Amino acid sequence: MSSLIEFAQTAESIAATSKRTTKALLLGEYFNKLVDEDLITGARFFAGYIFPLRDQRTINIGGAALLTAITTIANIEKSKYQERLVKLGDPGDVAFEVLSDNLKSSELASTLSLGNLFSKLEQLAGVSGTKSKTSLVTELLRIATPLEAKYIVKLLAGDLRIGLKEGAVEDALARLFKVPVAKVQWVNMLTGDIGETAILARHHRLEQAKMRLFHPIKFMLASPADDLTEVTKQMPQGFAVEDKYDGIRAQVHIGGGKRQDSLHGTVINDCRVALFSRTLDEITWTFTDLIEPLAQLISDDTDNGLILDGEIVPIRGAKILPFQELQKRLGRKQVKQELIEEVPVAFIAYDILYANNSVLIEEPLKERRTILDSLRLDTEKVKRGLHKQFDDISGLDAEFAAARARGNEGLMVKDLNSTYKPGRRGKEWLKIKRAIATLDVVITAAEVGTGKRARFLSDYTFAVRQSETEPTLLNIGKAYSGLTDAEVTEISNWCRAHTIQELEHGRVCIVEPKLVLEVTFDRVQPSSRHNSGFALRFPRILRIRTDKPVEEIDTLETVQSLAETTHVNEINVPPNLEAAQEIFKNIISNLDKNQHIVIMHDSDADGVTAGVILQKILQRTGFVQVTRIIPDRERNAWAPSNRDKIKATAPDYLFVLDLGCQSEPVIPGIPTCFIDHHRPEGTPPNSTLITAYTWAPIPNTSLIVYSLCTAITDATDLDWIAAIGTISDLGEKAPFEMLAVTKTKYTAKYLKEATTLINASRRAADYNPEISAKVLLTHNSPRDIVNSTTPEVEQLRSAREQVKVEMEKARKAAPTFAGLVALIRINSPCQIHPLIAQSWRTRLPKYIVIVANEGYLPGKVNFSARTDSGINILDFLRNVGLPEGEGSYGHGHDFASGGSLPITRFYELLSKLGFDPPQPPLISGE
DNA sequence: GGTGTCTGCCCC
DNA sequence: ATTCTGC
């Protein structure tokens, strides 16, 4: 039996060097002296565990219980302990110090052995109740020498802090027993126990370890990449792009009923199913609603097992729920049926590690994906992760935006040639998240660190101002991450010099609120943790802003605007094109060919092309009465003037294209179908919504309409019309096959020029988009339009010239800034504000660009808002807090919106955005 | 029974 | 989770 003191002494000498090879050597020498039983324990302890990884037991002892135990034995005040802890930064070091000062403990002889300690720790895990646990710890520490106590405390605190973890133990074992380190890692992964691995290595039995179903293996992890060039550099051979889901990483084991040898999982219909979390904890019972759907993946007559890697995601219908919803299901003793219904989940599989009796982790991702694709992964509860293969990064920005629009965090980019490397965080998997915004905040308090940061005030609480006018500071988060050691030292010294008040024995210092930091984060969420009512998810510091005075830090209003308080409401939407086509077919087959069908569509190229395609197809399939209507310049189907227009036609059935969807009926009593790609805000009764808002990537409306029509008849002769809408809305590089096909068929040049012409009519001062519709209806190709000499096309040409002239004038307008917003004011009868906004968005990527046009409609301001900042404009505008009233704004896309408001209301909006005071309206013609 | 504190190789 | 640092 080896003594604990030897373990402690070895740990001391390992801690004394920073050289990894020396550490491994010292550890090897120690291991060499141990008998098998002690080697198991010693290896586990040095890896920082008490129990093997796959063991589900926990100790449930932390800093508070250790404080009680140590102060009892050393017979000191709690405050003395806390003072020491503040100074030393490690409860183990404190134990050593105070017990050395204690006569009884310092004179003890070492009696504890490794095995001895382990059985006491097992006992500790076995009892329940803080009191009994604390008294067990107290008795244990009472018979320990100061040095032994130091390491017992470190083990209980969960961290040895000697610059060595499990990986280094593997390394030491490999060196000692002269076997390849990869082999040791492999066996450790399979066994899930570094202790058992050590024994197998010593007795040259590493080959015996086999991958077994229902024994989880470690997960392959990804490295962060914020720069797409890294993708090009790392994966020149091609890569896969997948959504990064915000859920819980899970490994699913599914096996035939004959395998009854395992403790993990549960058997259903002769099939065993188990789920494991990233820390290899079994979470089968947390997600009981997934068991049966997963079991279905295996046909009853086979005994073949499966291991899948994926993510458990909270999802209702097509809508992905916030991660916090999912957390409500975690760590529960029992997950009740109500909770299962309140937070439905699905398992989204994106990798396969075992199938057909063979281990697949040595196969390249490309192969594994092919095998995964052969499974039936298409139910409500078990899905296949989105996966596309690329050769270059040109489409990645669009993929990223689409992933975000689906409610996911970002993208995963994976090397198609890479094998699955358990437990590794390599560059073969990259995660792309992109911070959404930054905040300038001021440090209000600093806390001393632990471990090597014990000498510094290394953790900073920071605040924002209540408002521009109210200087009260409200805390919003804490961080140290992102600072270099030098910066931590610098800020620490500054905080010491500017401390106003010390709390908790100097652990917390309230400091003068003067030092400004720029921080970033993944998301702002409502929270009771800080007095601002908000907290940051994954906060980190970008830089110290010594250039910025406290008066200029961000305000609570900014924070509110960044908070994700709104969600796409519970609207039933088709999850993909196939589902949408089914719905559309159904609608068409239920309509009578003699009914009056009315189509109201938007006036831009996307809307007009969508309307024309639908009109042509309806007529082609035998409908005799089809009317198209274009809304007035407000482009709002719910505006009274437009409603009147529709009513006047006395429709039997109404299609509303590219104009959004709200919960109020357009014409009460008239059945309506909305076809759209904006964020839906509700659905009226007696209506159908076909929206692509949740699809990936999001197509434009003319493309949706075209694709729907192909489901009922041949429409290929209208492909160029759809392409014009797509180019107008999404650009000529939009990631759709149809676009590429039409570009070769009609040439990109003609398509582009036709698009400009079709768009010109609604931008010109004498708003008349019906001309564009007429041109589309009377021509047969984009080339036909471009070369046409009809009066309508001539009209479009002169409209285009007019827009060009107006654009030249408006380009000279300079932005003014307030908070997150860059405002450009123009005065033009033409609808050029969206074009101007588009041109500024890339030049001001950190701002929300708002281009306000005061000359478009008399008495009104029409504005376009665009951003590349990642801030969701729909949420932003909704959170500005403009009271209800005349006009409308804040509909559309996450990063492209706008509105039309009476002048006074627009000025009210401006002042809420921080522009003050609003200037008088510009004189027309200026 | 309500509230506050501590804990989790928790989950991210 | 994120980030920096020493090997």
Added chain:
DNA sequence: GCAGAATGGGCAGACACC
């Protein structure tokens, strides 16, 4: 490039205390 260390927020459970 990797492993180690030090740090964030939110949730449920278990208990202590009132």
